[in-house]
Amino acid sequence: MQTLNFDGKSFEYFRIWIVNILLTIITFGLYFPWAKVRTNRYFYANAKLDGRNFEYHATGKQLFIGYLVAMGLFILYTALQQVSPILGLVLFAIFILALPWIIWRSMIFGLRMTSFSNVRFGCAGKLRPAYLNYLVLPVGLYVLFFGLIGIAYMAVKAVNSTGENMGAAIVVGVIMGIIILVYTIWAFAYLKKRNTTYQLNGTRYGQGIFQTDIRVGPLLKYALWGLLFGIIGQIIYTLVAGAILSLFVDFKTISSMGGAAAENPELIPMVLSVLMPVIVTLYLGLIFILVLAGSYVISRQRKYIYDNTKLDGKISFASTLKARSLAWVSLSNLIAIMIPLFVAAILLAGIQAVFGPGNFTGLIISAGVGLVTVFVAGLVFCWAKVRMARLMLTGTHVDTQVGFDEYVTEKQSQESSLGDQIGDAFNVDIGIGV
Amino acid sequence: MIHGKWHAEGSAAQQDASLNTKDGFYELLTKEGHCYKGKIADLKISDRLGNVERNITFDDGSIFASPHNDTIDRLLQKPSSVGSFIHRIESHMGWVVVGIFVTALFMFGFYKWGVPWASEKIAHALPRKTNELIALNTLKFLDKYLLSDSKLKEAQKEQIRSRFFKSLVPLGSTAKSNNYKLHFRNWPGIPNALALPSGDIILTDKFVELCQNQDEMDSVILHEIGHVERRHSLQTLIEGTFITVSVMLIVGDINFLGDMGVGLGSILVSTAYSRRHESEADEFAFKKMLRAKIDPSSFATIMGRITKHVEGLSLEHKKKTKKSKNAKSEKTKTAKTAKTDEASFWDYLSSHPQTSERIRLANQYSACFKKGLTTCQIAIAE
Numbered sequence: 001m002q003t004l005n006f007d008g009k010s011f012e013y014f015r016i017w018i019v020n021i022l023l024t025i026i027t028f029g030l031y032f033p034w035a036k037v038r039t040n041r042y043f044y045a046n047a048k049l050d051g052r053n054f055e056y057h058a059t060g061k062q063l064f065i066g067y068l069v070a071m072g073l074f075i076l077y078t079a080l081q082q083v084s085p086i087l088g089l090v091l092f093a094i095f096i097l098a099l100p101w102i103i104w105r106s107m108i109f110g111l112r113m114t115s116f117s118n119v120r121f122g123c124a125g126k127l128r129p130a131y132l133n134y135l136v137l138p139v140g141l142y143v144l145f146f147g148l149i150g151i152a153y154m155a156v157k158a159v160n161s162t163g164e165n166m167g168a169a170i171v172v173g174v175i176m177g178i179i180i181l182v183y184t185i186w187a188f189a190y191l192k193k194r195n196t197t198y199q200l201n202g203t204r205y206g207q208g209i210f211q212t213d214i215r216v217g218p219l220l221k222y223a224l225w226g227l228l229f230g231i232i233g234q235i236i237y238t239l240v241a242g243a244i245l246s247l248f249v250d251f252k253t254i255s256s257m258g259g260a261a262a263e264n265p266e267l268i269p270m271v272l273s274v275l276m277p278v279i280v281t282l283y284l285g286l287i288f289i290l291v292l293a294g295s296y297v298i299s300r301q302r303k304y305i306y307d308n309t310k311l312d313g314k315i316s317f318a319s320t321l322k323a324r325s326l327a328w329v330s331l332s333n334l335i336a337i338m339i340p341l342f343v344a345a346i347l348l349a350g351i352q353a354v355f356g357p358g359n360f361t362g363l364i365i366s367a368g369v370g371l372v373t374v375f376v377a378g379l380v381f382c383w384a385k386v387r388m389a390r391l392m393l394t395g396t397h398v399d400t401q402v403g404f405d406e407y408v409t410e411k412q413s414q415e416s417s418l419g420d421q422i423g424d425a426f427n428v429d430i431g432i433g434v
Numbered sequence: 435m436i437h438g439k440w441h442a443e444g445s446a447a448q449q450d451a452s453l454n455t456k457d458g459f460y461e462l463l464t465k466e467g468h469c470y471k472g473k474i475a476d477l478k479i480s481d482r483l484g485n486v487e488r489n490i491t492f493d494d495g496s497i498f499a500s501p502h503n504d505t506i507d508r509l510l511q512k513p514s515s516v517g518s519f520i521h522r523i524e525s526h527m528g529w530v531v532v533g534i535f536v537t538a539l540f541m542f543g544f545y546k547w548g549v550p551w552a553s554e555k556i557a558h559a560l561p562r563k564t565n566e567l568i569a570l571n572t573l574k575f576l577d578k579y580l581l582s583d584s585k586l587k588e589a590q591k592e593q594i595r596s597r598f599f600k601s602l603v604p605l606g607s608t609a610k611s612n613n614y615k616l617h618f619r620n621w622p623g624i625p626n627a628l629a630l631p632s633g634d635i636i637l638t639d640k641f642v643e644l645c646q647n648q649d650e651m652d653s654v655i656l657h658e659i660g661h662v663e664r665r666h667s668l669q670t671l672i673e674g675t676f677i678t679v680s681v682m683l684i685v686g687d688i689n690f691l692g693d694m695g696v697g698l699g700s701i702l703v704s705t706a707y708s709r710r711h712e713s714e715a716d717e718f719a720f721k722k723m724l725r726a727k728i729d730p731s732s733f734a735t736i737m738g739r740i741t742k743h744v745e746g747l748s749l750e751h752k753k754k755t756k757k758s759k760n761a762k763s764e765k766t767k768t769a770k771t772a773k774t775d776e777a778s779f780w781d782y783l784s785s786h787p788q789t790s791e792r793i794r795l796a797n798q799y800s801a802c803f804k805k806g807l808t809t810c811q812i813a814i815a816e
Contacts, residue, residue, distance in 0.1 A: 007485075008484070009484075012484045012485065013484070015524045015525065015530050016483070016484060016524055018530055018533045018534060018537070019520065019523050019524045019529075019530070019533055021533075021537055022523075022533040022536055022537050023520075025536075025537055025540050025541070025544075026536070026540065029679075029680075038483060038520075041483050041486065042483055042484055042486060045483070045486035045487060046484075046486055052446075052448070053486075053487060055489075071679070074679065075675060075679055078674070078675045078678045078679060079671065079672075079675045082671045082674055082675065083567060083568050083671065084567075084568075084570065084571075116446075117441070117446040117448065118441040118444065118445060118446055118448070118497060118499075119444060119445070119446040120444070206444075206446065367538070367542065370538050370542065371534060371535065371538045374534055374537060374538050375534050378534075404446040404447075405445075405446055405447035405448075406446070406447075407445075407446040408444045408445050408446070409443075409444030409445075
């Protein structure tokens with residue numbers, strides 16, 4: 001077993017990143033496809049295994065038409081959504097209907113544009129199972145979810161029809177609540193199994209075929225543990241944070257102020273200024289717990305999936321990504337990115353307060369702060385991205401004993417980048433990653 | 435000499451190879467004896483990117499990959515290609531700094547002047563129908579969830595309405611194309627006037643009640659007409675689209691954590707646009723008032739009264755709070771001081787210009803009015 005490595009450097013990437021942004025801006029967005037290619041090339045080519053590296057082969061020219069169409073759709077969607085919420089909903093429904101196609105096209109394009117050691121990946125997934133996995137099943141499970149809620153409601157009502165069996169009704173309600181919660185987690189685990197199987201079994205490396213054999217059980221187990229950690233963690237955090245906050249903030253005043261603001265919208269900013277520390281504390285806690293529990297679920301499920309996946313039945317994989325490293329890198333990345341933005345916001349507000357709006361000196365100093373912020377925040381952002389890529393890759397092991405020498409690229413037709421670009425514009429996460 | 439690996443077309447198998455150059459010609463020799471010769475000028479070399487491996491592709495589809503970028507640049511690279519130009523920018527710190535400067539300046543200019551300018555042009559280029567389209571159902575929605583029937587007397591409504599159509603609407607330059615309508619509604623306790631892009635103007639009972647004379651009411655109604663004439667709703671919509679799309683382009687690959695910071699930034703930018711619209715509508719109202727011989731200071735008076743009324747509401751509530759919690763009055767006081775300290779920060783987030791600033795401007799116009807002028811040159815501080 002050998003581990004993948006990442007040879008990218010934060011500062012080197014930062015220079016690519018800032019030049020990408022510069023050129024994208026001065027071309028009014030037209031450079032974007034080329035920028036994307038440079039970023040992808042950099043991250044792919046620096047991912048190495050056994051002295052061989054990955055490569056991204058799409059060209060800016062290839063992405064350009066798809067990009068223009070996708071941007072047109074995105075602008076139309078953004079504008080129409082603001083005109084009428086109902087129209088927005090209709091467009092959203094159309095988008096959901098097209099989603100399986102978008103995912104399927106993105107998969108095909110993304111895999112075919114990727115090579116490892118001069119051999120291209122490929123995709124043998126079909127459109128029909130994509131619709132089953134990304135539309136029919138999710139919608140079906142969603143409908144079932146509301147069905148269960150309806151059943152729970154009727155059960156509680158039936159037990160308590162006379163209004164005297166309050167205790168029994170609560171017991172039934174709690175049991176049904178737990179059933180619904182477990183069902184929801186099961187539904188997510190089941191979809192995860194379906195989608196992972198669809199994506200991995202459809203992946204080709206040259207003539208080689210990936211095969212994965214995973215069951216819902218273990219995925220569900222990790223998800224349930226994650227949920228339990230999350231709930232317990234959240235309860236503990238809320239109690240501790242609440243106790244500490246109550247030393248500084250008077251909750252009763254806040255709730256009565258909230259009442260005032262509901263009657264009188266002009267008061268909202270004032271109430272917010274008092275509420276802000278409370279909201280921020282609780283929000284940060286929520287993110288903190290979410291990242292911890294999420295890291296546990298992601299790393300365990302990843303290990304299970306990698307252990308049960310093989311290339312041509314002979315090249316095996318393993319994941320050594322640890323929950324605590326993932327949580328640490330995610331959280332420290334988040335905090336590192338937030339700090340310069342936070343400091344800049346405070347400085348800008350301070351400058352505004354000291355010099356007053358429209359003051360020339362104030363504007364110049366604000367501009368300076370803005371420049372430094374672009375520099376620092378950009379640098380930190382690139383550092384965070386490189387760091388995360390390195391963590392994920394070094395947590396991936398591949399059995400290289402058989403070797404890759406017998407693999408050759410299969411003949412492939414030219415691919416349109418339209419689906420891939422729409423997926424990009426609308427931020428569709430298809431969840432493929434090494 | 436450049437060391438690297440050689441792959442047959444589409445094959446994962448690799449063998450060591452080295453490439454020699456002499457007088458504009460190259461010779462590649464692999465470990466197993468493959469040999470390629472030709473002119474350097476005919477080589478297909480991939481663009482340099484950081485220090486990642488670069489490929490040289492031969493006519494039979496085989497490739498020679500090497501990480502020795504500096505040697506490749508020195509011996510083989512054609513100096514004029516676009517890719518090498520971008521790499522040169524990336525590898526010179528000076529250019530990177532210029533990049534940061536240009537980026538920051540461009541973004542500043544784009545959001546400060548570009549977006550409002552383009553939005554205004556687009557809003558006025560679109561047919562009038564667009565305005566009606568975006569206001570469709572808005573009044574119905576407001577009636578259903580926020581407003582109820584006005585409790586004003588018919589005679590009073592009729593008087594305001596006739597004044598509106600006879601004297602105020604004709605002051606606008608687009609009176610004919612805008613289909614103005616005046617509505618009266620009750621919004622308990624809230625003095626407000628709203629304008630929908632379709633030309634529907636809504637006055638709340640409390641607002642009518644607070645107006646002590648016709649001039650005060652006219653000034654606010656003219657402000658609302660200003661919003662309709664300048665197509666501010668449509669502009670807001672277009673500005674929102676600009677912000678969303680440009681942000682998506684610039685930070686294309688920031689994940690959900692970055693979204694939070696970006697979201698806050700977008701709110702700041704869009705409230706700045708909203709303040710600009712309010713100032714524009716104020717200015718519109720003042721100019722029309724001068725022409726109609728109405729004292730612009732009426733606007734200052736009514737704004738001051740509305741503010742006082744709203745502050746009274748909040749004060750009333752604070753008193754209630756205080757009464758119920760005498761023991762903790764100390765803490766309420768701290769909260770109040772905190773409020774005044776942060777006032778300037780929240781102004782920054784507010785969608786309306788500071789009332790004091792609006793009143794100051796109204797009084798400047800009023801000075802012109804008192805001199806008997808019908809136009810007035812005043813520089814507005816941003």
